[in-house]
Structures are given as structure tokens and as C-alpha cells.
Amino acid sequence: MHRLEKIMGQKITGARTRAGLTTKALADALQIAETQLVAYESGREIVPPCYVVEISSILDVSPSSLFPAEDEIFGDPFSHSPISPGPTIH
Numbered sequence: 001m002h003r004l005e006k007i008m009g010q011k012i013t014g015a016r017t018r019a020g021l022t023t024k025a026l027a028d029a030l031q032i033a034e035t036q037l038v039a040y041e042s043g044r045e046i047v048p049p050c051y052v053v054e055i056s057s058i059l060d061v062s063p064s065s066l067f068p069a070e071d072e073i074f075g076d077p078f079s080h081s082p083i084s085p086g087p088t089i090h
Helices: 003-018 023-030 034-042 049-059 070-074
Strands: none
Touching (some): 003 034, 003 049, 003 070, 023 034, 023 049
């Protein structure tokens, strides 16, 4: 499982939960097995692009909201610096 798939799965789960749908209800709407949806939501499998669009439509969210932001994948580029700030002069 890769970080991208895991974060995307979490976003789908969150959007589904906010929409008040169960995994079975969303899987039925997508016409896929519930186990397949669970594999997407857990990040075990990559969500095909055609399902991203369909999921976003069913859950009434933008497709881009289901993709991780760059800092969610790679971390905050400003959280650590390879350059030391040096001594403080008083």
C-alpha cells in the first residue's frame, strides 16, 4: 500500500461518511462489490479514474477533493530545513 492510495481512501471514507452513506450503499451505487470499495477505502487498491469521477458525483464533492494535497504525500516542505539557522546574536 502506498501513501497516495491510503490518503485517497481516507478522503473517500470521510466524504462517504459525511454524505451519510454506508460502504454497501456507495458500492451499490457504483455497481461494484462492497469488498472492492473497502479495498479502495483502505488503500489496498488504486481507485480507477472513472470511479473517482463517479464517486465524487454520488457524494457531491469535487473529484480533486478526493486526491491528496502535495504536502499530504511529501510532508510540509517548511517543517524542517536542511540549513541550520546558526547562532543567535544578542
